[in-house]
Structures are given as structure tokens and as C-alpha cells.
Amino acid sequence: MAIIIDGKAVSAATREAIKNEVAELKEKGVTPGLAVIIVGDDPASRVYVNNKKKACAELGMLSEEYALPAETTNEELLGLINELNGRKDINGILCQLPLPRHLDEKAVINAIAPEKDVDAFHPVNVGGIMTGDYSFLPCTPAGVMQMLKHYDIQTAGKHCVVIGRSNIVGKPMAMLMLHANATVTICHSRTVNLAEECKRADILIAAVGKPKFVTPDMVKEGAVVIDVGMDRDENGKLCGDVDFDAVEPICGAISPVPGGVGPMTISMLMRNTLTAAKLQNNL
Ligand code: NAP
Numbered sequence: 001m002a003i004i005i006d007g008k009a010v011s012a013a014t015r016e017a018i019k020n021e022v023a024e025l026k027e028k029g030v031t032p033g034l035a036v037i038i039v040g041d042d043p044a045s046r047v048y049v050n051n052k053k054k055a056c057a058e059l060g061m062l063s064e065e066y067a068l069p070a071e072t073t074n075e076e077l078l079g080l081i082n083e084l085n086g087r088k089d090i091n092g093i094l095c096q097l098p099l100p101r102h103l104d105e106k107a108v109i110n111a112i113a114p115e116k117d118v119d120a121f122h123p124v125n126v127g128g129i130m131t132g133d134y135s136f137l138p139c140t141p142a143g144v145m146q147m148l149k150h151y152d153i154q155t156a157g158k159h160c161v162v163i164g165r166s167n168i169v170g171k172p173m174a175m176l177m178l179h180a181n182a183t184v185t186i187c188h189s190r191t192v193n194l195a196e197e198c199k200r201a202d203i204l205i206a207a208v209g210k211p212k213f214v215t216p217d218m219v220k221e222g223a224v225v226i227d228v229g230m231d232r233d234e235n236g237k238l239c240g241d242v243d244f245d246a247v248e249p250i251c252g253a254i255s256p257v258p259g260g261v262g263p264m265t266i267s268m269l270m271r272n273t274l275t276a277a278k279l280q281n282n283l
Helices: 007-027 043-059 074-085 105-111 123-131 139-150 170-179 194-199 244-250 261-280
Strands: 033-039 062-068 092-095 159-163 183-187 203-206 224-227
Touching: 007 043, 007 139, 007 261, 033 043, 033 074, 033 261, 043 062, 043 261, 062 074, 074 092, 074 105, 092 261, 123 170, 139 170, 139 224, 139 261, 159 170, 159 194, 170 183, 170 203, 183 194
Parallel strands: 033 062, 033 092, 159 183, 159 203, 203 224
Antiparallel strands: none
16 A cells, blocks of 8 residues: 655645744744735636635735736736835735736746745746755745655655656756756656656656546556646546556555645745745845
8 A cells, every 4th residue: 555645734734834934033023925916817827826825824924916907918017026026025926827828928937036936937046946056946846845855755866757847847846856866857748668767767756737647557666656737537526647546556655636746836835935035034
């Protein structure tokens, strides 16, 4: 029987620690503040934004929401970011992606001051992840690392295979595993013999976006399997990139969906906002 990596429990422990640190910071007169910008009315984005606001309230942080209409112009959005960049009480800024098509996502990411870029998407922060010299890590890969640490899963010298090479998950995930001294293989849609590559993994991380994509023939006996996917199965039910029921019996540890990586992502955003507040106040 595999160990089930309980993201909810790790997330709860992480949030408890953050809550205590926020309380200490408040005693020094600093309340971490996060500004969340949402443009348009995408229902999934609305759920994410609500969850972020809820997490801020739960941990004693300030949150401000800027809900802008879908027809907002680039100038208006960049103007708002510029204003938030200058506010002392706002330590973190995030703009919920994806944006409506007419908006320039790259310009928006580049406009957020790197020291307030709590999603770690700005090129300065991306560069820091490459060199291993960073203040913020992108939330989802950081959440995976926190889960591995919590379960005392060794990474040094292990062979890690990451399926997916997106800028948000796959690439930074691979880099963090490299910094943690794993030997890393990155797979993608052009990878030849994907199953064979995956089967060599001691730690297999799936960030593909395809329901139940990882099947038992791709998994080594006893491997640690981390499922980043947030997909819908044929019945519209939330599931991951890994065929959990089929893979669980052969692996050593596995993170489920729901209840795995998902709950970690917002906790790491809260961690980044706290870090930003400390850095901006020289604490
Ligand atoms: P993405 O940008 O669509 O990237 C998917 C990656 O998978 C790409 O690199 C793609 O390869 C690769 N891929 C697609 N089909 C493949 C195949 N048949 N064989 C091998 N590789 C294949 O997705 P993403 O933003 O990284 O997200 C991945 C998953 O994680 C999604 O389910 C998303 O919902 C989930 N997610 C979860 C969280 C969370 O908080 N839990 C956060 C972010 C994302 P190419 O580069 O060659 O196209």
C-alpha cells in the first residue's frame, strides 16, 4: 500500500506556521497585504480569487480585490499595477491569469515590481529560480517541494522525471528538483518512449493537463508519484493526470487529486506574500 501524500494536512501545517509569523509581524506594526486583480468574469478565475481572499483573511493578512470589466484596456490595467507598485501597504500583487485575449499578458507580468511579484512570473524572479538565488518561488512547484520535505522524501541522487515543460509548472519544477540534487529528466509532447522515460523515475511528477494520463506501465515499483494535474474525467469530476486507482498499488507514495498539490498552491502564495512583507520592511 502506498503512502498517500496528504496535501490538505501539509497545507494546514504550513498555514498554521504562516499565521503565527503574521501575528509576530503585526506586533511590529506590519500587516502583509496582497492585491488580487481579476479581469472579466471567468468562473474558474473567480473561484481561485475567492479562495485567495479567504486564505488572506484566515491568516490575518490584508487583501484587496480589483475586479475589472472584461473590456479593460492595457493602459488601464498597467496603470493600476503601477499604482499598486507604489503602495507601501501592498506587499504582493497578482493578476489572475488567463487574461482576456486583447490584453498583453507579458506586459502585465513585466509591469509588476519583482519584489511584489508573489506568483514569481516576472523575468527577474524566473532568472533567480535558474541561478538558485531567489526570494519567491512559483507557488505550485514550491508546494510540491514542501510536500516532499514534509514527508521526508529524499531527493538527492534520485532520478526525477517531470512530465510537462510549462513556464508555470514543469520548467520551475524541474529546476527546483535540480537544486535539491535530483538528476532530472523533463518530458513533453515530443518525447519519444515516454513510458520508458517515466519508468526510470524514483520521483515522477505529472504536470500534463490530461486526465488519468499516467498509467501503471509508466511507473517503477516503489516510485513516488506527484500529481499536479487538475483535470475533469469523463463524468466531469475533478481528477488528476495520474490514473490513481491503477497506479497507487505499485508506487511507494502518491499525492491524490483532489487533496494533493492543489491545497498547497494557495498556501505557498500566502508564504510568498509574508516573505514580500518582511523583505520590504527589512525584517
Ligand atoms: P500546460 O501549459 O498545458 O503544459 C502541459 C505540458 O504537458 C506541456 O509541456 C506539454 O508538452 C505536455 N504534454 C501535453 N501532452 C503530452 C503528451 N501526450 N505527452 C507528454 N507531454 C505532454 O499546462 P500547465 O499549466 O503546466 O498545467 C499542467 C496541469 O497542472 C494542468 O492539469 C493544470 O490544471 C494543473 N495545474 C495545477 C495547479 C495546482 O494548483 N494544483 C497549478 C497549475 C496547474 P509541450 O510543451 O510539448 O506542448
